[in-house]
Ligand SMILES: Nc1ncnc2c1ncn2[C@@H]1O[C@H](COP(=O)(O)OP(=O)(O)O)[C@@H](O)[C@H]1O
């Protein structure tokens with residue numbers, strides 16, 4: 001049985017797809033069989049971030065509707081043999097996803113894989129609901145910014161009430177916070193909510209902090225999950241995050257401003 | 269605005285303003301999340317009943333759900349017009 005992990009946030013553009021690609025690739029790097037499923041029907045992007053957009057033949061909706069088998073639709077990663085992507089459909093709408101259909105596909109994937117990551121669309125409508133419904137773990141991706149934090153709190157409310165675990169009362173979804181696009185310099189100037197601020201408000205365990213980094217854009221240009229750029233801060237921060245998820249303890253990095261000589265001398 | 273309050277308000281960082289605003293909005297949101305599904309229709313029906321007897325404004329009936337241990341307590345607050 002695979003563990004099903006939803007990557008969710010409520011708000012769009014905060015880094016769910018970037019995180020799904022990096023985290024899923026990170027689990028595969030650690031030797032786990034991992035599938036990443038794009039739930040953003042109509043706005044598929046995970047294939048681009050993973051660099052497999054030209055190999056999409058069948059998609060998630062095709063499998064749900066019996067037009068292709070899961071084996072035909074899964075795109076095996078060229079870099080890592082134990083990693084695969086299931087693309088979202090670009091031409092259908094969100095109503096093509098049904099709870100029964102999604103459940104069937106996740107069951108099939110659970111037989112082959114150790115982890116199944118569900119990359120949620122933005123919003124709290126059907127696509128986002130189905131992405132979280134079957135989850136054992138939730139990764140809530142939040143930017144240190146008011147609307148993102150509020151939306152994350154809203155999503156936490158839904159995770160506690162609108163998931164299969166909540167309905168069956170057979171345990172709860174494990175919640176993990178990943179703060180992305182963190183800019184320590186702006187935090188120390190008082191322009192950006194700090195890690196502590198965000199944690200105080202959401203009060204769920206912090207799994208990782210990913211700094212704002214130009215490497216993320218370079219990687220999406222190239223179709224490389226940023227965790228494979230292991231010289232970059234963002235890549236290393238995702239590596240730490242995966243390690244913590246797997247139970248290793250890693251200190252937080254890239255969360256303090258690099259201090260210049262004078263500021264180190266005089267504090268502040 | 270006096271000199272002192274000017275300095276005080278400008279020395280407060282925008283991040284701490286953000287945090288305070290979030291704390292309020294999130295607390296409100298969580299209360300709303302805990303409301304049962306029938307909450308809005310209950311509030312509407314109560315207002316209707318009160319209006320059979322007195323004329324009150326739309327926000328005269330306030331309903332809150334309070335959780336205490338195993339039980340939920342429904343708190344009603346009805347403001348009647350000035351005598
Ligand atoms: N750590 C980061 N540093 C800089 N840019 C980032 C970072 N994380 C995400 N981004 C950028 O933010 C945008 C939205 O990211 P994406 O993963 O598509 O968000 P979502 O899936 O939540 O809509 C993209 O342009 C991405 O390159």
Ligand SMILES: [Mg+2]
Pocket residue numbers: 016017018040045120121
């Ligand atoms: Mg996305």
